[in-house]
Amino acid sequence: MGEVVGNKKVVLKNYVTGIPTEGDMGVVTETVRLKAPEGSTAMIVKNLYLSCDPYMRSRMTKHDEPSYVPDFVPGQVITGYGVFKVVDSTHPEFKAGDLAWGTTGWEEYSVITNFEVLFKINHPEIPLSYYTGVLGMPGFTAYVGFYEIGKPKEGEQVFVSAAAGAVGQLVGQFAKLTGCYVAGSAGSDEKVNLLKNKFGFDGAFNYKKEQDLNAALIRCFPRGIDIYFENVGGPMLDAVLLNMRNHGRIAACGMISQYNREKHEGVHNLFCVVPKRLRIEGFVVFDYYASSYQKFEDMMVQHLKEGRITYVEDVAEGLERAPAALTGLFEGRNVGKQLVAVAKE
Amino acid sequence: MGEVVGNKKVVLKNYVTGIPTEGDMGVVTETVRLKAPEGSTAMIVKNLYLSCDPYMRSRMTKHDEPSYVPDFVPGQVITGYGVFKVVDSTHPEFKAGDLAWGTTGWEEYSVITNFEVLFKINHPEIPLSYYTGVLGMPGFTAYVGFYEIGKPKEGEQVFVSAAAGAVGQLVGQFAKLTGCYVAGSAGSDEKVNLLKNKFGFDGAFNYKKEQDLNAALIRCFPRGIDIYFENVGGPMLDAVLLNMRNHGRIAACGMISQYNREKHEGVHNLFCVVPKRLRIEGFVVFDYYASSYQKFEDMMVQHLKEGRITYVEDVAEGLERAPAALTGLFEGRNVGKQLVAVAKE
Structure with missing residues (x-):
């Protein structure tokens, strides 16, 4: 019994x-x-x-x-x-x-x-x-958003917000494995240090210490951003829109900065979407398990065993x-x- | 000389x-x-x-x-x-x-x-x-935005803003030719009348007379919107985001409501992009002339000669x-x- x-x-x-x-x-x-x-x-x-x-x-x-x-x-x-x-x-x-x-x-x-x-x-x-x-939902989210939504090409410029989180740290490493330049934002100097010294990001900044997010992005991306892996929304998204390159992609995974607000902050720079031919695409990982999880697990296990991914x-x-x-x-x-x-x- | x-x-x-x-x-x-x-x-x-x-x-x-x-x-x-x-x-x-x-x-x-x-x-x-x-840039813009960006399917729900304009009136007619339901917004009763009685829109409203754009959209689209052909930006886009269906597409052609503003209005409902898996994609018709204009001209001339398109x-x-x-x-x-x-x- x-x-x-x-x-x-x-x-x-x-x-x-x-x-x-x-x-x-x-x-x-x-x-x-x-x-x-x-x-x-x-x-x-x-x-x-x-x-x-x-x-x-x-x-x-x-x-x-x-x-x-x-x-x-x-x-x-x-x-x-x-x-x-x-x-x-x-x-x-x-x-x-x-x-x-x-x-x-x-x-x-x-x-x-x-x-x-x-x-x-x-x-x-x-x-x-x-x-x-790394082998579960967050890892698979990074995989779907970066590869299937972002459609990266070697040499592109990739920005990740909430970059030290479960998803962000992997997006950055996928970007490096693809031959991209990648920078990330995070909310403490400890996290910024991790991004640069543990996860191999080319650049990183502590958004809480920046007076002007646009200036921080210009510093990290003098040539602009091709792919933005969006985890936070709000003012960061607004600053990113100004720095996107033509034909850029924004893979919208989440907007954590807005989750606790009763009234969402306005995004003012959406007009950039037209002249820059941007694509902003939201995704929910649940839609992809059946088609792609097995392929992802095999790939990630190999990466982990061969030391290409740090977690x-x-x-x-x-x-x-x-x-x-x-x-x-x-x-x-x-x-x-x-x-x-x-x-x- | x-x-x-x-x-x-x-x-x-x-x-x-x-x-x-x-x-x-x-x-x-x-x-x-x-x-x-x-x-x-x-x-x-x-x-x-x-x-x-x-x-x-x-x-x-x-x-x-x-x-x-x-x-x-x-x-x-x-x-x-x-x-x-x-x-x-x-x-x-x-x-x-x-x-x-x-x-x-x-x-x-x-x-x-x-x-x-x-x-x-x-x-x-x-x-x-x-x-x-109809055979020039605006017609071709309607064609690219609706067919190539919007990727319509028969039976889908289509909304067009600035619907009585050069581009909008054609988007609505393309939608009907594709077997979609289509409604549009415009800025006068005369234009709304044109949409319904001349261009064959299923629904239309005068946005200047609506207290609440969200309510107007719910009235026109009780089942929600699959494709939004975006010409205006600002508060209309905000209301549309709330009414998009899962996997909806927003073809961003222009944002005329914002062109004369020094400070752009904030869009507050972008959080919808993630759970609804929306795609917002800007386009510039110039990119498509070489690949698609000739095909478009042939199609549109046939439509005009056979009376399927009103202009x-x-x-x-x-x-x-x-x-x-x-x-x-x-x-x-x-x-x-x-x-x-x-x-x-």
Whole structure:
């Protein structure tokens, strides 16, 4: 019948307006039976690593219209990407002991019934936590946005905002592997240092120390920008538009600077889109898993094994630290990919 | 040696800030010898029709950085698109009597030495003035933006701003020929009436009478918008972003509402680009002449001969009326394609 055990979980306490705080979440303990319900295609999994991602901010607010991801529900467990081990399964393709990553709950054990994003881990020789990042959704996001939306050519000029984050650090390294010049912006000198000295960016600046973002971009890109990997929106996007070259591409992955605002900042330089023939294209990584994830995983595993990709994680130990880890993301406290280590294998 | 004749011309008197007025231009008379200079590849042409186009506003202001079209020069003749008859030519492909359209001066006779945009008129059985519009740059702009940038599919929902203008009226008709639903905005009830009763739009509204552009769009597009043909920018673009459907395309042709502003209005709803996977793409028709103009001309001539395309012109008679015709464009005074008839053949 399966053992019944305590199950600590992180729940949303209330819908959030403005900047989320730790107090908007709480940790509660319930129980769970470690047995997949009969007659279903469910799995019981033990969560090992949970991923803190910027898109989760949107889910903390109630939306009138359905979005591409559903809103969280107050009183219920927060969900997101994670790495887990199957404890019991009635799913034909998974058995106890399998390692997988995909959508799970912020709790010790989850009952998984939604298999839309669920991948077996094919390379357990790589640190498992990497499947929340470089081999998971953020890595795949960098891949889709840079290669499929940005369509880079050797020698082009690439700019990445939020460049020290889980996605940005990889975009910069893809750009170097493609033979591009790449510069990035980040929110602390420590991060700028990482960009230049660890991730191989050609240039970087701390946007919080710049009086004039346009001047900072002119300094980094005297020849202009061909590809902008957009993570932040707002005034940075405005400054970038002025510095784009003809036929430039803006791969819009997110606009984190706007997520906590009730009224979004205006972007004033969109007129550049016409004479410069710019393409601004938004994308959601979910659309690409079926067609391209496997190709990406193979490529990235090779890069990692051969030392061509460097990856930095910011690990919070224990589920109790998960609320602070998530809210830190919106204050830029993390350095590298923010994740929560819930349990050892 | 060639006869010397008087040559009336429209000159820019000074660079413009804000809304251009007739007084920013003047009509002067000089003389011209009706003989192409020896040893050149020049042509002397008699101008028949001149085209008033929104992009000309940008050329009336001094820019520090070079744009895709050069600024006008105070004291010198205004240049633009026109239809003309060759009077004398040393160009191997043109002879006296040929009809052509392309870049010319706002004057009775022009010496043409720039052949970048110059096309022989292959269908003199069509009204020649149409080569300033439906068969010229505006028609080709509608074609490129709708088909090549918008990539329409049958049954899609299409919105066009400045829909009664030279470009907009054709976009709407292309949409109907493609089996789309199409609605447009314009700045007077007369224009709205034209859209519905002459150009076959399914819906139309007078944006000046709408308190809330978002509400007007919801009324016209309860299912949302797949393709927006963008001519105006500013608050209309902001409202459109809220109403775009997933995977929608915005073909950015121009942003006339912003051309006379020293400070551009902010666009606040760009965050929609990511979850809705929108593509906003600017284009300049000049890039497409070599690859696609001939195909377009053949298609459009067939449409016109078989009565599938309706076209409305607003004709100012005489070069003296040219400054008022051009400034009227920025106040929305014209109904249909604004042009100036300079001379009969």
